[in-house]
Amino acid sequence: MLSRKALKISASPTLVIDSKAKEMKSQGIDVISFGAGEPDFDTPLHIREAAFKAINEGHTRYTPAAGTPALKKAICEKLKRDNSLEYSPAQIVVSNGAKHSLSNTLAALLNPGDEVMIPAPYWVSYPEMVSLNDGIPVIIDTGADQDFKVTLSDLEKSYSSKCKAFMLNSPSNPTGQIYSEAELKMIAEFCCNHNIYIVADEIYENLIYGDYRHVSIASLNEKTKDLTIVVNGVSKSYAMTGWRIGYTASAPDLAAVMSNFQSQVTSCPNSISQAATITALSGPQECVEEMRLAFEERNNYMHERIQAMPYLDALKSHGAFYIFADITKTAGKKFNNESIDGSDSFSAFLLENQKVAVVPGTGFGAPNYIRLSFATSMENIVEGMNRIEEFVRELR
Numbered sequence: 001m002l003s004r005k006a007l008k009i010s011a012s013p014t015l016v017i018d019s020k021a022k023e024m025k026s027q028g029i030d031v032i033s034f035g036a037g038e039p040d041f042d043t044p045l046h047i048r049e050a051a052f053k054a055i056n057e058g059h060t061r062y063t064p065a066a067g068t069p070a071l072k073k074a075i076c077e078k079l080k081r082d083n084s085l086e087y088s089p090a091q092i093v094v095s096n097g098a099k100h101s102l103s104n105t106l107a108a109l110l111n112p113g114d115e116v117m118i119p120a121p122y123w124v125s126y127p128e129m130v131s132l133n134d135g136i137p138v139i140i141d142t143g144a145d146q147d148f149k150v151t152l153s154d155l156e157k158s159y160s161s162k163c164k165a166f167m168l169n170s171p172s173n174p175t176g177q178i179y180s181e182a183e184l185k186m187i188a189e190f191c192c193n194h195n196i197y198i199v200a201d202e203i204y205e206n207l208i209y210g211d212y213r214h215v216s217i218a219s220l221n222e223k224t225k226d227l228t229i230v231v232n233g234v235s236k237s238y239a240m241t242g243w244r245i246g247y248t249a250s251a252p253d254l255a256a257v258m259s260n261f262q263s264q265v266t267s268c269p270n271s272i273s274q275a276a277t278i279t280a281l282s283g284p285q286e287c288v289e290e291m292r293l294a295f296e297e298r299n300n301y302m303h304e305r306i307q308a309m310p311y312l313d314a315l316k317s318h319g320a321f322y323i324f325a326d327i328t329k330t331a332g333k334k335f336n337n338e339s340i341d342g343s344d345s346f347s348a349f350l351l352e353n354q355k356v357a358v359v360p361g362t363g364f365g366a367p368n369y370i371r372l373s374f375a376t377s378m379e380n381i382v383e384g385m386n387r388i389e390e391f392v393r394e395l396r
Contacts, residue, residue: 005131005132005134006132008131009128009131009132010128012124012125012363013124013359013360013362013363017033017035017347017357017358017359017360018033018035018036018357020351020357021033021035021351021357024355029355030355031351031355031356031357032355032356032357032376032380032383032384032387033356033357033376033380034356034357034358034359034371034372034373034374034376034384035357035358035359035373036373036375037173037236037321037322037373037375038235038241038373038375039236039239039241039291039321039375040375040376040377041239041291041294042239043238043239043240043243043276044238044239044280044287046279046283046284046287047238047240047276047279047280047283048276049279050275050276050278050279050280050283051272051273051275051276053275054271054272054275054276055272059271059272059275060271060272061271062267062268062271063268063269063271063274064268065259065260065262065263065267065268066092066093066094066255066258066259066262066263066268067092067093067094067247067268067269067274068094068271068274068275069089070278071094071274071275071277071278072089072092072094073089074277074278074281074282075087075092075094075247075249075281076088076089076092077281077282078281078282079230079249082205083205083216083218083219083230084216084219085216085218085219085225085230085249087249088252090252090255090256091249091250091251091252091255092247092248092249092255093247093248093250093255093258093259093262094245094246094247094269094274095245095246095247095248095262095266095269096244096245096246096266096269096270097233097235097244097245097246098201098203098231098232098233098235098246098247099125099246100244100246100266101231101232101233101246101247101248102125102126102129102199102201102231102246103129103132103133104248104258104261104262105199105229105231105248105250105258106129106130106132106133106135106165106199107133107258107261108254108257108258108261109133109164109165109197109199109229109254110130110133110134110135110164110165111134111164112134112135113134113135113136113162114134114135114136114162114163114164114165115135115136115137115138115160115162115163115164116130116135116136116137116138116163116164116165116166116167116199117138117140117155117158117159117163117165117166117167117196118130118137118138118139118140118167119140119142119148119149119150119154119167119169120139120140120141120142120364120365120366121142121148121172121174121175121324121361121364121365121366121369122139122167122169122364122365123169123173123174123201123364124363124364126167126169127139127365135164135165136162138158138160138163139365140154140155140158141365142154144315144326147175147177147315148172148175148177148315148324149177149179149183150187152186152190155187155190156190159194163194163196164196164197165196165197165198165199166187166191166196166197166198166199167199167201168187168198168199168200168201168217169201170184170200170202170214170319171204171205171207171208171214171318171319171320172204172319172320173203173204173320173322174322174324174359174361174364174366174369174371175315175317175322175324176299176315176316176317176318176319176320176321176322176323176324177315177317177318177319178208178212178214178318178319179215179217180215181215181220184215184217184220185220187217188217188220188221188224191224191227192223192224192227195227196227197227197228197229198217198218198224198227198228198229199228199229199231200216200217200218200228200229200230200231201231202214202216202230202231202232203231203232203233203235203236203246204236204319204320204321205232205237206236206237206288206292207236207237207291207292207295207319207320207321208292208318208319209292209295209296209299209317209318209319210296210318212318212319214319216230218230218249226251228250229248229249229250229254230248230249230250231246231247231248232246232247232248232249233245233246233247234246234277234280234281236320236321237288237291238280238287238288239291240273240276240277240280243270243273243276243277244269244270244273245269245270245273245274245277295321295374295375297378298321298374298376298378298381299316299317299321299323299374301378301381301382301385302323302372302374302381302385303316303317303323305385305389306323306325306372306385306388308389309388309389309392309393310329310392310393310395311327311329311330311333311392311395312325312326312327312329312330312388312392313325313326313329314326317374321373321374321375322371322372322373322374323371323372323374324361324364324366324369324370324371324372325369325370325371325372326368326369327340327342327343327346327368327369327370328368330346330392330395331368333395333396334395334396335349335353335391335394335395335396336349336353340395342360342362342367342368343360343361343362343366343367343368343369343370344360344362344367346360346370347359347360347370349391350388350391353391354387354388354390354391355387356384356387356388356391358370358371358372359371359372359373
């Protein structure tokens with residue numbers, strides 16, 4: 001019999017939808033995909049050139065397990081410059097993407113039966129990662145009425161003596177919401193009082209819109225910093241998803257455990273990608289702002305269109321590149337005599353009949369929602385919104 005633990009893990013629904021859309025496109029079907037959490041921009045030229053330079057200079061061998069000294073130094077400089085955080089290179093662990101960094105973090109933290117509080121809606125992999133590392137996901141349901149963010153009352157109701165960690169994702173995938181500094185202080189005080197680790201997934205920190213700003217929870221005070229594992233990477237901000245570089249910043253003892261663990265599992269991150277990442281973090285940053293401005297324009301347009309459609313509703317996204325749309329009012333409606341009973345059927349009918357791919361909210365712990373990524377061209381967004389509007393206007 002295969003591993004019972006592994007058999008309980010389901011495939012990532014975002015990757016399933018993306019693969020289905022790509023398969024249909026390969027068959028010549030005109031599919032508009034709002035599924036992937038991946039910038040549609042090319043990696044900036046100066047970063048690509050740094051990779052070619054690394055190859056030509058022979059940087060193609062194993063590196064230290066936790067990353068090259070040069071990259072770890074660049075990450076420390078970035079954290080000080082952008083987040084007012086002081087770390088030494090020994091506290092940095094570079095991994096094969098932020099997802100790998102999260103997995104390392106949970107492997108280093110959890111013992112069997114330890115609980116991890118996860119606000120819902122959540123990124124699809126959080127509960128599965130906790131389970132894979134013998135922990136118990138404790139889901140904290142939040143709603144649009146509280147901007148999909150936890151309150152102190154939520155934390156107090158969900159806490160038990162077995163609680164080891166709290167998952168914080170701001171800006172959020174899938175909701176696009178951002179915790180304010182006051183809200184972060186509330187979470188930090190609660191976690192410090194109960195000696196709970198904070199896993200701070202900050203991968204979308206540079207993709208923020210309007211008057212909002214990102215605050216790293218680790219920057220609030222030293223006690224919070226000691227309990228926080230900052231998780232970040234270059235995939236989203238620099239359009240480097242395929243380069244697979246993420247990193248953590250944490251207390252020295254925890255970083256050492258993650259480094260040892262990684263050395264046995266993957267040896268080290270890609271040497272060429274590490275060299276390119278140094279240039280991404282230390283080089284010109286205008287490319288990040290150019291992409292952010294494009295995402296903001298798309299966000300504004302998509303939200304306006306969704307709000308004008310019957311049956312759909314959505315909070316304005318303040319960060320990341322997703323809109324999380326409420327489809328509750330479509331329940332019981334019919335399309336071609338087939339009833340909609342939640343986001344799974346809504347998404348299936350939409351893909352089958354209008355050739356538009358969205359991600360059902362089921363995998364995010366929100367079965368009456370769909371996630372739409374605006375990390376695609378404005379041309380695709382306009383056409384996709386037209387198709388979705390046609391679809392919902394035909395519901396009876």
